[in-house]
Amino acid sequence: MATAIRTTLRAGLPDRYLTPEDIADLFSVPLETVYAWRKKRTGPPGFRIGKHLRYAPEAVHAWIGTRIEADAA
Template identity: 50%
Template sequence: MNSATVPRVLDSGQEHTVPQPRHMQSLWSVQDAAAFLGLPVKTPYQWRYLETGPPSHRIGRHIRYDPAEVHSWVLQQP
């Protein structure tokens, strides 16, 4: 099984793998984004509160960052 598939067990008891959408494969946690940016973990949380910083997404109770959006945001900074 590669990282792009997620195993699922069907009602029949057979296992079936479902492809994971490409954009969902590599979302970063707040810790990942902070590490990439070389910042304390609390900074991305502050940015969300202040509605600044790179775009972030709430998925359930988790905050996630799309690496492409973070890279794009970094390149736009003065």
């Protein structure tokens, strides 16, 4: 699944919102890390749809860009 997500993100934006599990797979981090990022507000911005947490692919791409810029500085 992670490979499919990476391929989709490289080729363009996926046609669906990403789940916390998708984010964990994408960055090869434990799911707990994704939730810790959210709690600390240091990870990609997510939003709730009812009780479900989702991430917009565009927001994840923007977050990656800010991380790359911060590391380059």
